[in-house]
Amino acid sequence: MPPEEDQSSHGHVILPEPTRSPWWSLGRRLLIGVGIIAFTVLLVWIDRGGYRDNNDPPGYHIDLIDALYYTTVTLSTTGYGDIAPVAPHTRLINAFIITPLRIAFLVLLIGTTLEVLATQGRRMFRIARWRSHMTEHVVIVGYGTKGRSAVDTLVNNGIQRQSIVVVDKGGAAVSDAHADGLAVVTGDATRSGVLQRAGIEQASQVIITTDRDDSNVLSTLTVRQLNPNAYIVASVREHENASLMRQSGANSVITSSDAVGRLLGLSSLSPTLGTVMEDLLTYGEGLEVAERDLLVAEVGQQPQSLPDQVIAVVRDENVYRYFDPTVTQLARGDRLIVVRPARELPWAPRPGTHGEETDSEDA
Incomplete structure (x- = not known):
C-alpha cells in the first residue's frame, strides 16, 4: 500500500x-x-x-x-x-x-x-x-456519520450502491465503505486528480460532507471547476460559512450545527413536536417528506385538496409554499413536496404522472 x-x-x-x-x-x-x-x-x-x-x-x-x-x-x-x-x-x-x-x-x-x-x-x-460504466453517478466526499446517513437515504430510495462512489482520505472510513459494498477512491478531495479518479466529470450529484468547513469549500470549488453541471449538496458546521459555500458553487447547503440546535430547541419547548420532527427525519418509520410528480387528475386543483399533505410546490425550479397565491391552482409540470406514510417509497413515480400519460392523451 x-x-x-x-x-x-x-x-x-x-x-x-x-x-x-x-x-x-x-x-x-x-x-x-x-x-x-x-x-x-x-x-x-x-x-x-x-x-x-x-x-x-x-x-x-x-x-x-x-x-x-x-x-x-x-x-x-x-x-x-x-x-x-x-x-x-x-x-x-x-x-x-x-x-x-x-x-x-x-x-x-x-x-x-x-x-x-x-x-x-x-x-x-x-x-x-x-x-x-460509471456515469450519472453520485459522489460522496467524506464517509463519516453524515456521509453514511446520506448513502443510506439514497439506497433506501432506489439508488444502486454500484452508482455511488466514496472519496475519503482513508482509515476507518474506507473499511466502513467497503463493508457497505461501496467503491472508494482514497485521497484528498480538494485535489482534482483524486476527484477525476472518482469520475467527477460524469457525476450527476455530489454530496460533500467532511468534518471541516474549509475542506468542504475547497472541495466544492474543485468539483464545480471540473463539472459545471453537477448538483452539489454540501454541509457546513457553522452558519456563517453557508454563504461562502454557495458562492463556491454549492446548489444546496445544509448547516449541521443549526439543524441540530433547532431540533434540540423544539424538543425542549415541545417534546411532541420534537418527536414528530425526528419521525420525519428517520427513514422507514411513520411519516416521510418526499418529492413526487403531479398526477394528471390533479391539474387545476388546489394543493390543500389533494390526498397527500402538500407542504410546497416546485414550479419552474422555484419552490413555493402550499398557501402561496402563485400556486393556488396546480399546473402541468409542477412537482409536489409532500408528507406521506413511510410505507410508500418516497421518490418512486406513481401511475398517472404526465410523463406516463402523454402518449395516450396525444392519441
Whole structure:
C-alpha cells in the first residue's frame, strides 16, 4: 500500500472485495509450506540410516542438521548430491513420497506468485470496467456519520450502491465503505486528480460532507471547476460559512450545527413536536417528506385538496409554499413536496404522472 501522502496526492480506486484477507491466504500458504518441510525433515531423520553423506566417513549416519539440509536442497530442486539415498527402501520413499512433496512445494510457491499477479490483473480489469460504466453517478466526499446517513437515504430510495462512489482520505472510513459494498477512491478531495479518479466529470450529484468547513469549500470549488453541471449538496458546521459555500458553487447547503440546535430547541419547548420532527427525519418509520410528480387528475386543483399533505410546490425550479397565491391552482409540470406514510417509497413515480400519460392523451 503506498504511503498516505501518495494517496492524498494521486488517489487510488479501491473496489469492495468479497474475498478473505490476503494476509489470511498468505498465512495459510506459509503454514502449508512449513508443514511440508517439517514432515520431510522428520521422514528423512527417521530413515537416516538409508542416507549417506559423501563428506563423512563410511558408517556415519546423518544427523538432524543434515536431514534439514537435505530437505531444503531437495524440495527446492537444488540437489547438490553430497547427501544421497543409498538403501533400496529409502530410494522408494524418495520416489513415491518425497518427490510428490517436492512437486507440491513448487506448486505452492509458483501458485502464490501467479495468484498475486492474477489478483493485480483482476483488480486492474475490474477498475477499468467500473470506470467504463460509471456515469450519472453520485459522489460522496467524506464517509463519516453524515456521509453514511446520506448513502443510506439514497439506497433506501432506489439508488444502486454500484452508482455511488466514496472519496475519503482513508482509515476507518474506507473499511466502513467497503463493508457497505461501496467503491472508494482514497485521497484528498480538494485535489482534482483524486476527484477525476472518482469520475467527477460524469457525476450527476455530489454530496460533500467532511468534518471541516474549509475542506468542504475547497472541495466544492474543485468539483464545480471540473463539472459545471453537477448538483452539489454540501454541509457546513457553522452558519456563517453557508454563504461562502454557495458562492463556491454549492446548489444546496445544509448547516449541521443549526439543524441540530433547532431540533434540540423544539424538543425542549415541545417534546411532541420534537418527536414528530425526528419521525420525519428517520427513514422507514411513520411519516416521510418526499418529492413526487403531479398526477394528471390533479391539474387545476388546489394543493390543500389533494390526498397527500402538500407542504410546497416546485414550479419552474422555484419552490413555493402550499398557501402561496402563485400556486393556488396546480399546473402541468409542477412537482409536489409532500408528507406521506413511510410505507410508500418516497421518490418512486406513481401511475398517472404526465410523463406516463402523454402518449395516450396525444392519441
